[in-house]
Amino acid sequence: MTKTKLQKYSPFHTKLSQSFQWKTHWLWSTLFFFLLLRLFWCINFPMANDEVYYWDWSRHLQLSYVDAPPFVAWISYVGSILFSGSFGARFLLPFIHIGTTIFIILSSKKIAEITHQQFSNETVIAILILTQLAPVFNLEGIILLPDGSLLFGIAGALYFLLKALHENIIKNHNALNIKYGLFFGIFLGISALSKYHALPIAIGFFIGTILLRSFEKSIKDIPFWITTVISAFIISSPVFIWNYLNNFASFHFQSQHGFSGFSFQIKPFLRYLFGSMFYLLPWFFIPLFYFAFKGIQKKSSLKSIHTICILPFFILFFIILFSSLGKQALPHWAMPGFLLLIPAFCVTWKPFTGKYRKIWKKLTFTSIGICILIPSFLSIPLTNQIIVNTFTKIIGNADPLFQAFVWQNLQEDLEKQQNIKIVSAPYQQVNSIENCQNQYRIASLKWYWTSQIAFHFKNQPKVYNFDFNNSSFYTWRDEIFKFAECKFIILGSMDHFNQNEIFKIMNVEEIKEFYLSPYYGETIVYIKGVLKEESTLKQVYAKMKGDIRY
Template sequence: MDLQKSTNKLTKVKITFMRYPLNNFFSKTNLQQEFQIKNRWFLFSIFIFFSLRFFWIANFPMSNDEVYYWDWSRHLQLSYVDAPPFVAWMSFLGTLLLPGATGARFLIPFIHTFSTLFILFSAKKFATLNTKKFTNEMALSVLIFTQITPVFNLEGILLLPDATLLLGLSGALYFLLSAFNSCIKSVHELFSFKYALCFGFFLGIAALSKYHTFPIAVGFLIASLYLRYKIDKKIDIAFWITGILVSMLVASPVFIWNFQNNFASFHFQSQHGFAGFSLDFKSFFRYLLGSLFYLLPWFFILSIAFVNKFFAQPKKISSYYLLSILPFTILFLLISFSALGKQALPHWAMPGFYLLIPAIVNEWKPFTGTRIIAWKIYCTISLIISVIVPTAICTQSFNNLLIKTFIYFTGNASPLAQVFQWQTLQDELKNQLNIKLKTQPYPTNENCSSHYQIASLRWYWTAQMAFYFNNQPKIYNFDFTNTSFYSWRDPLYNLEGCKFIVLGSLNHYNEANLEKVMNIEYQEEFSLSPYDDNKIILIKGTMKSKEILNKVYEKNKREIRY
């Protein structure tokens, strides 16, 4: 009898537990209640996604950009020509704890969770400023945007500068809103000094992550000055001087490195923007299609419609939402205009969309509004995409099936080479072509006249081989047509007389450029199955004199090319 009671009780608890999330996610009564951070459905959701991210970071294939930033972490600097240094510092700390992809990405799930909380608290601040109740539905909407929107989901997995950029921007927004919130009770009160310190600190973190911070900071400044003067006839000069000085102090490594290196990073970034601008609508449409894919069409349209509605009603310009909307607008228009004339990557504008989330969720009613069924479908699709797809790619059986599918329909898996060939490249060179590459642990002793070292012809080949080859060796980069981190890392004048095996894509090979630094002794072309369409070239040779190598090295550092 006691056993039967215990069984019934256990069954009841189990059914209640299984039904609980649905009751909380889709019950109008619960969704309209005021949100509490200790709500079990919220903590459970955060825990589940946080746990999933640790599975993903350990098993998701390392992208070209990720291994590039990982290679930065083995050669720490105040900053880098391609981007600010925070991503390298973050990877360095992670690899102190764990090896491989798990170590390189170890801090990303933590940073993503803190960014989510800052967005949640910012949304709550908007509700307070607008004298609204911050409901469970609003909190759930924050989770939908930050956890199951593809671009923000991936930025909680991958080793990219965007992770700490979003942390810095969301933290800066939260403390800026806190400063406004502190003045509600007394219109005569100035912004608090403590909020200026915190705002400046997080803005500095963002500036240590990506140069996107500058146009967003301008948006923060203009929106704040306008609202404070419009509402309270105040400007808060001390707040802004403090915030700007603190942010510059935190981001000072970037300025110091650039000062020491002829502002190379600033010149490099200008090549991404408007240098060589030529009207190209194809580039612009690719950028828009990419944005639709990154955010999914329903979230992209929702965001743009929200901003359009805001500016279409003059009375709303004085709304506190301007603190999110103006930074977004400045960044989005800047990137979009750039896309009209140059290749602009869709994820460049995503930090602006991220800052929109706290404002959007205060007005969006996906589960209590008029389009409940549609939004349930959209969110379910988003959840499937954001959970099933990364999980599938993390499994070897799925990847093998994907490769076999390509082989079945096209005869080879060449389109997948940049994702999957690196893991087995060294073994396949030996097994298929009897090319044995001996690799030594990083860093390599550069007194190398007695043995062959390895180099490549493009930055991502260099980084991928360094990450996946045995002992994670130092791979040199002999690309003299594009500026990269390796243009600074590898002083060519130290390589006089060194023997090299150069391995890379045939498409990247420029014989004249390589002959400037190397006496070529042997070369051959080949391909590796199943990536048969990707021609690879192997070159053996000996480096030229120190004088010649120094001229090439100094020219590479002086001429910024992208």
């Protein structure tokens, strides 16, 4: 292949000021490169605690779950049918991420058409930079979290809302086309099946449209919004059905992430703010936030099409920001709002032809180094071992890396270092009590220990969770009284071990405390025994369900 032909597949050699064409080679070659790269990461990048937790959901499919809506489990289930291990659990996410990127490009094109601006190659390259190189969006293309499908849902919803508004302007209709209301609602429904963040974002879309259209015109849009609400409700109905059948447990759980028990603290606020900058990288966070702030400075700006992107961002961002003043808020919770800013921002952003083009070129290559090289290095087992060995040599242990790397070889290390051999039987979805007296079942004391053991032990066994103080998916799955007088081995962190609680449910035969090299500061507890009679276990379980701390 000649050099000229190769340049057709590179975004670095395209004419930036030219109008973008979908048939261009460099867009599809770039997306294909990131697809292959993310599939490689799916296989080799260490599985985080949340990921294996959601993967364990997929082995026990439900209409919804106490922690979050069900779409993440459904994605993992379908992928696991096709492939095993982390590759199967994550398999669909890189493809979903491509869909999100395409919807963002389509949305940006609509904004350019509505505002009569050129939709150039530079605009699409800018979108690729933000969607592929900002750390949070980059990794949400492989990490098994509800956020991946949420981003896809809101990106699709934004596009169909913009399409409805654009058609209304071109054809000078009195009302928004209900055909687009149907698709708008379907994608909002997908968002609601993914994460409860869909609600404030949908409210932002609604208010932004009313401000843009005026109240008088919005009265005529009632059929559009009725169609949207009905289609969104039908798609997301599994969430409402599950909550109705389970005393609205998930809604109670999520409410505790908001302002319940609010107590003013500055540290969570600062962690959230600086964490958001880190997740996006400061050179992406600051321009995006400034664009949004500038977009609502003037009253006339509320009549701009940019309002459709900006208002959902501010509603979501400030809800979480104010919540972080009193409770812990994770930085990635607000990232869907930043994604919605990208289509409008990139129409005006000129990173490679503007005043600061030299700086942006350097920052782009810096972003490539951070967002491609680091995950790739962490996907190489030899590299991970070097990191663990380096920590051990410098500080004497690898304790800070415990939760990232201990799980892969935990079963083997237990046998080699402590002579503890745990036989792990294949997973059974039904709570069978056959062979209850002959074999030991496995349990742990915290949700992520339960999930990590289940994922990494041989045969990926069913691991039970004996945490009686905190609610999780396992609270609903594991009715311990069904295993009265069954043999159990409990393995977990000493930090989670409450001797009185375990003695209430088990006749203990053996307790052992130890650490595994090179994690010398992380004490592990091994407990062996037989569960007590059914009546006792029922009392404990009933009290646990009654005293759940959501």
